[in-house]
Amino acid sequence: MAYSRKMGADHPGLIVFVLDQSGSMAANWPGGEAGQQFAKAEALADILNGAIREIGARSVKGNDISPRCDMAVVGYEGSTIASQWGGPLAGREILSIQEIIPAPLGEDEATIKMPDGRGGLVETQKKVKYWLEPKAGGGTPMGDAMRKARQIVEQWLQDPKHQASFPPIIIHVTDGMPNDEQAAKDEAAKIRALSTNDGAALVINIHVPESFGYPIAFPSSESDLPPNDRPARLLFDMSSELPSEMLESAQASQLPVKPGCKLMIANGNAVMVTQLIQWGSSGRLQDAPAAPAGVGVND
């Protein structure tokens, strides 16, 4: 049965984030209320830093971090395709979560405000580590970026230990059309053809809109996409289908998936994007629970 391995120290998994850092990412995420605007690049950096913290939190084993997951973050803009690790991790490409967590770029002070359980609000400060900073620059060399992602996956697959691992997961976030659409499609197809013994690599695409658009999550066919939406169509071509073995796990995580749907969101809002990135990265992918009671009761 495919897609059944757990990410563990004996056979770690791989997550590759591919981030659009083109100029338009400096613009605000459309659809927000006045006074709650935030730049796409900032929101993305926040979401990814949160995902990294969560993977670290779930990799705790006793007093250590178990090296259950490797990670790479590739950013692209203009003519630059670059690994985004910085500070103590600068110059590195594929890192184990065990190396990542103790070496953040820095620590921010954040204020959290929540309901106090009695109808009021209460706030407190907390320190949050971060590894990635928001960036927005030139054009959109998506094909080159996907080529880099493919090379990273190929390099990782050369380690025989990884042949028994859960397949690599590539999470790509973009807000627009690339300069090199065909190359993007071709490279994505090549990545989807790479595999471990447990199945083919999964390419998940997330589109953040330039202007307000109706969000489409996990489309099953092209007819589910808005007409004339070229970015959505492109990402549809690039995305993997949800493997049948992972349907239950996705449903257990409350994602609105259908059998055989594509792993993508078009015109995503920040909440949906966060949910998909958390699900795709924090290891829930390989946790397939048995059928709920009443279904498949043992004979």
Place this chain on the structure above:
Amino acid sequence: MSYPTTEDYGDVLSMPIGKRSINNNIPQLDEINRSRVIPGKYYLHRDAGQYAVVYHCTKSNGGSVAFRCLLQAPSSDIVLRCDKQREYLQRNPLPYVVHAGYFEQAIQVLGTWYPAFTMDWIEGETLYSRVNSLTSAGDRLGLKSIATRWEKMVVALQKAQVAHGDLHPLNVLVRPDGELRLVDYDSLFVPPLRGLATPIQGCEGYVHPCYLSGTSRQFDENMDNFGAALILLSLRALADEPSLFGRNTKDNLLLSGDDLNDPDHSPMFDRLERHTDTGISGLARALRQECRLPIETGTLSFGSAVAVKHDIVPDLAPEKRQFRRGITGL
């Protein structure tokens, strides 16, 4: 709405005492609301931490309680399971299973209410962690003592017809006094629950490989037999040679999923089968043979594993007796 992250729960719990979005209509939860909690200190449960995060809460009267928050939706019949477990264990108490309560609307995160458990807090460390310390220190007596307590616990569970369902060194705590305690009862079997589906397929390296490639697991008192025997073998072997720890696997005690998936090409199984202590070699042989079979036959019962060590011949049905001869014919 998808389930919260550990960070989300940590944020709620880092709010001042009495000011957390925890359901204070329920006394046990109100107690959590008024407890001191360290959001950064927690246990993770099941499947390498994908299911629940457990916080240590110090109550206003000084006592401790565990607050177990879920990272994904529980079985749809969780309330039924918890009720039947509680009733059965009240009539048949076992020191290894502590009191736990399930509450459907326990903690509010980002506008939505999520369920949670409260449990007696168990002071101690995971079996994995304790074995790690003992093997690092070369403490054979300490390891032997754990092996003995392990046997005692499993025999008691079998006698009560109770099975944990996800027996794993991260689901067993070792108290400072050496006593063992089980945690994470979502897959706990008690006889009144017979007929329900198995909530979890089990963890790689602790169940027969067939369950990780599609075979459905029977929900009954025999669920732990394979894992219990495997852990017993690991503890005995490590007590004899503590330096084996970490050599064959970084995730498990001694044997890895690879050893179970491909037993014929497992150097560790080779080594264990050649051991001079029949309590180790016999058990290794029986486990290895079970792994070769396409499905778990259930003939590897813990009873026979214990019997190998103590030279007791249990009263077995004819087909099982034949297999039993295989163990003693060394």
